[in-house]
Amino acid sequence: xxxLNVAELAPEVYKAFLQxxxxxxxxxxxxxxxELVKIRGSQLNGCLFCIDMHTHEALELGxxxxxxxxxxxxxxxxxxxxxxxxxxxxTEAATRGPEEVSDEIWNAVxxxxxxxxxxxxxxxxxxxxxxxxxxxxxxxxxxxRD
Numbered sequence: 001x002x003x004l005n006v007a008e009l010a011p012e013v014y015k016a017f018l019q020x021x022x023x024x025x026x027x028x029x030x031x032x033x034x035e036l037v038k039i040r041g042s043q044l045n046g047c048l049f050c051i052d053m054h055t056h057e058a059l060e061l062g063x064x065x066x067x068x069x070x071x072x073x074x075x076x077x078x079x080x081x082x083x084x085x086x087x088x089x090x091t092e093a094a095t096r097g098p099e100e101v102s103d104e105i106w107n108a109v110x111x112x113x114x115x116x117x118x119x120x121x122x123x124x125x126x127x128x129x130x131x132x133x134x135x136x137x138x139x140x141x142x143x144x145r146d
Contacts, residue, residue, distance in 0.1 A: 003138045017130065024127055027120035031061050036084055037091045037121070038128045040071055044095045045132035052142035054128075083112035087121055094125045 007014040025034070035058035042050035055068055070077040074088050086108040093100035109118050134140075 002140045006134055006138065017134075020123075020127060021131075024120060024124050027123075028114070028117045029120045029124060032058075032063060033084060033087050033121070034124055035061060035063060036067075036071065036080075037087055037124050039068065040074070040088055040091050041095050041125060041128040042132055043072060044092060045129065045136055047132040047136035049135040049140040049142050050128065050132055052145075056145075082108075086112040090121060091125050091128075094122075095129055 035054055038054040039051060039058060042054060058068060059065065064079070067077075067079045070079055071088075074080050074085065080088070086105075089105050090101065090109050093102070093105050109121060113121060
């Protein structure tokens with residue numbers, strides 16, 4: 001059971017969160033990069049609701065199940081592109097803390113993404129961390145998919 005329903009109790013704030021999410025979706029990042037970032041960030045943050053939601057969304061968008069299965073060990077996997085690796089490295093570092101985003105990690109991002117794409121990657125990582133803080137701390141449960 002969720003501790004409380006933020007959407008119900010703070011509707012203006014929740015609406016602003018959703019508007020930011022929609023703006024990011026309209027941006028230049030591919031759906032694949034967006035969903036991989038969302039899943040990986042949610043895994044790191046231990047947000048069950050978001051892991052469930054974004055895994056299912058990725059599958060619905062055509063993501064390969066093997067790539068989702070191997071996502072926690074993406075560094076060892078051969079299934080990810082260099083751009084996806086840069087996005088995942090940035091996601092992990094930024095999720096741990098701003099000081100973790102080294103020049104090496106950031107340079108990989110700017111090598112793999114155009115400036116506007118990099119800006120949207122930064123926004124997507126920040127956004128999923130925000131959603132994880134909302135859903136995770138409120139113990140929001142995913143729907144029963146039986």
